[in-house]
Amino acid sequence: QVQLVESGGGVVQAGVSLRLSCAASGRTPSSLIMGWFRQAPGKEREFVAAMIWSGAIIAYEDSVKGRFTISKDNAKNTVYLQINSLKSEDSAVYYCAATDRGGLVVPLPRTGYDYWGQGTQVTVSS
Secondary structure (H helix, E strand, C coil): CCCEEEEHHHHHEEEEEEEEECCCCCCCHHEEEEEEEEEECCCCCEEEEEEECCCCCEEECHHCCEEEEEEEEHHHCCEEECCCCCHHHHCCCEEEEEECCCCCCCCCCCCCCEEEEECCCEEECC
């Protein structure tokens, strides 16, 4: 079992930056593939970014490339999502996800992940 706890969300103004955190426990992080998803009201949960824990493979949804950065801190067993130049359309609940199925392919659909955090709300005011 893997436990994931997100933090860092809040109400922010458009144009600022925010860093979300996801603390992982229960398994050796090096065996995990970590992902970030978001879900806006009335919409499906969508893929945002993901990485193999080693950092060898990183993937981003096309619309966030250049503004979002996924990274990790080995010492803290924590994955981050840095969001720059926030826009109103970034408002959503952001979820951290993980899978321990292994492999060198980063899953894009939500079905590729087995463990989920509780989510952290990001609200961008214009």
